[in-house]
Amino acid sequence: MIDIHCHILPNVDDGAKHAVDSVAMAKAAVAQGIHTIIATPHHKNESFDNYKSDIITHVDQLNNRLQEEEIPLTVLPGQETRIYGEMVADYDHNELLTLNETSGYLFVELPSNHVPRYTNQLLFDLQVHGLTPIIVHPERNKELMEHPNMLYDFVRNGTLTQVTAASVVGKFGKKIKKFSHELIDANLTHFIASDAHNTTTRGFCMQEASSEIKEEFGSSMLYYFMENAQYLIDGMTVIGDEPARIHKKKFLGLF
Numbered sequence: 001m002i003d004i005h006c007h008i009l010p011n012v013d014d015g016a017k018h019a020v021d022s023v024a025m026a027k028a029a030v031a032q033g034i035h036t037i038i039a040t041p042h043h044k045n046e047s048f049d050n051y052k053s054d055i056i057t058h059v060d061q062l063n064n065r066l067q068e069e070e071i072p073l074t075v076l077p078g079q080e081t082r083i084y085g086e087m088v089a090d091y092d093h094n095e096l097l098t099l100n101e102t103s104g105y106l107f108v109e110l111p112s113n114h115v116p117r118y119t120n121q122l123l124f125d126l127q128v129h130g131l132t133p134i135i136v137h138p139e140r141n142k143e144l145m146e147h148p149n150m151l152y153d154f155v156r157n158g159t160l161t162q163v164t165a166a167s168v169v170g171k172f173g174k175k176i177k178k179f180s181h182e183l184i185d186a187n188l189t190h191f192i193a194s195d196a197h198n199t200t201t202r203g204f205c206m207q208e209a210s211s212e213i214k215e216e217f218g219s220s221m222l223y224y225f226m227e228n229a230q231y232l233i234d235g236m237t238v239i240g241d242e243p244a245r246i247h248k249k250k251f252l253g254l255f
Contacts, residue, residue: 001206002036002229003029004099005107005136005162005193008075009058012041013048015197019065026066026073028199032206036233038078038099040107045082052097055079076100076233080136082109083116088129098131103235105160108133113142115150123159132238134160137195138188139167139180148182148246155188155243162191165209166202184217186244191232192225 007015008025016022029037039059041050059077066073079097081087090096091106099105106126110119126133135154138144138161144151155161163180170177183189192213194204214222228238 001033001210001226002038002233003034003194003196003204003206004038004078004191004229004232005040005080005164005195006037006204007039007041007080007195007197008037009039009041009055009062012050012054012058015041019062021198022062023065023069023071024199025196026069026071026075029194029196029204030071030073032204034204034206035072036074036076038076038233040078040080040099042109043079043081043096044084045080045109050079051095052077052079053094055097056101078107080107080109082111083119083122085118085122087122088125091126091129091131099134100233100235103232104130104132105232105238106131106133107136107162108159109136110138110141110144112140115141115143120154120157123154124157127158132158132160134162134191136162137164137167139163139176139183140172145175145179146248148179148186148188148248151183151188152186152243152245155240160190160238160240161188162193163189164195165192165205166195168192168209169205169212171205181216182246184213184221186246187241188243188246190225190228190238190240193229 010016010022042048078099167180
């Protein structure tokens with residue numbers, strides 16, 4: 001299994017605090033059946049900045065440690081960048097890092113409570129620039145939950161999305177679980193990943209999510225997500241099924 005979103009690098013953000021934590025996370029990942037992880041530290045989120053060259057160095061150091069510990073896990077470089085207006089320019093300045101460095105897929109994190117007004121234009125500009133944006137954990141964005149047609153428009157226009165495994169199994173509450181399942185059912189997400197930060201409060205949940213997806217949506221959907229993760233790290237094209245709109249029920253005209 002491949003996990004494309006994880007905060008396993010030590011002492012760079014709110015994930016692993018030190019190398020011992022990273023090793024513990026690596027062991028937990030292997031126990032879940034994960035053999036490859038993309039390390040995606042936060043960038044430009046007002047708390048942490050992690051630039052491309054630094055991330056690559058940290059990934060090399062962690063892989064060396066895992067080899068010393070004889071842990072059968074490969075860590076690849078990535079980045080979780082909070083959306084901001086100069087992303088295209090900073091990509092050209094070699095500050096932003098695509099997943100696995102050469103894939104052409106770029107994580108875009110939205111604020112948790114809203115979708116910036118320039119989002120649609122920026123997603124378009126990234127694609128014109130030859131990049132494929134992937135919106136991470138859209139199921140946890142308050143505005144997208146209330147107005148899922150916004151996400152439908154993004155996906156229809158070529159943006160991909162990644163839902164968190166813990167969301168699928170209800171770790172973030174019933175509403176987020178329900179919305180996650182709606183996104184899967186409507187072909188509005190293309191990847192399932194852990195977004196793991198530690199081995200306790202924000203663990204991997206990948207096996208649990210896989211079982212849930214297989215039970216609710218069938219084996220073919222589970223294989224679809226697994227194949228997409230492989231396509232991503234290989235730099236191949238991920239093509240989703242035709243997206244559908246999510247129709248929110250109206251109660252007394254309040255929504």
